[in-house]
Amino acid sequence: MILQSLIAEFDQEANSTRKLLQAIPGKDIAYKPSPISWTMGELAQHIATIYYWYVGVLNQNVYDLAADRLERGEPGDINATLDLFEKNVEKARTALHATTEESLQDLWTMKVGDRTVLGPLPRKVVVRSFLFNHVYHHRGEMIVYLRATDNKVPGLYGPTYEESTVR
Incomplete structure (x- = not known):
């Protein structure tokens, strides 16, 4: 059963993502490794936003990013991003639990306005x-x-390497 495996992995990995986001210090939220990179806060916010996209993937056959609006808050506020993450994880979990094995076989497409950017692909992919x-x-x-x-x-x-007693 693919769906039960996905749900179990989702729960385990959402916990790992939470630990990682909670490790982000406010003092370094504006750090970016290069001029074209996101800041640490923008990257954290993007990670939190991906969990929101579960709803569009699991509930729609064609998901238009341009037509969807998500209030994300300020990327420089790690607490706002953590709150966004928690809300989106709950929405994602609800969508996963409402999904069926059969719907995972359906074709899914992502658009930005009139432009197709992904798919059509089986939803499970x-x-x-x-x-x-x-x-x-x-x-x-x-x-x-x-x-x-x-x-x-x-x-x-x-x-992690730093926590390991064997080096």
Whole structure:
């Protein structure tokens, strides 16, 4: 059963994402590694926003990002981003639990206005790639941001290098 596996992974990984976002210090929220990079706050806000997209992926066959509006708050306010994350995780969890195995086979498309930017693809592929793997990619970036600013990185899959007793 694909759906039950996705739900279990979602719950485990949302907890890891929460730990990572909670590790972001306000003092470094404006840090960015290059002129074209997001700030740490913008990256955190993007990670929190991905959880909002579960609703559009799981409840619509064609999701138009241009037609959807999400109030995100100020990216320089990590507490606002943490609140956004928690609200979006609950929306995502509700959407996942309302999904059926059959609907995971349906074709799904993302548009920005008239332009198709993703799909059509089976919804289960979109959940895995656009939602799950997208978060994992940006969490990896956030770990680099935290290390570059001499901040502690929480262990997501066991102890981090800094926490390890075996080096």
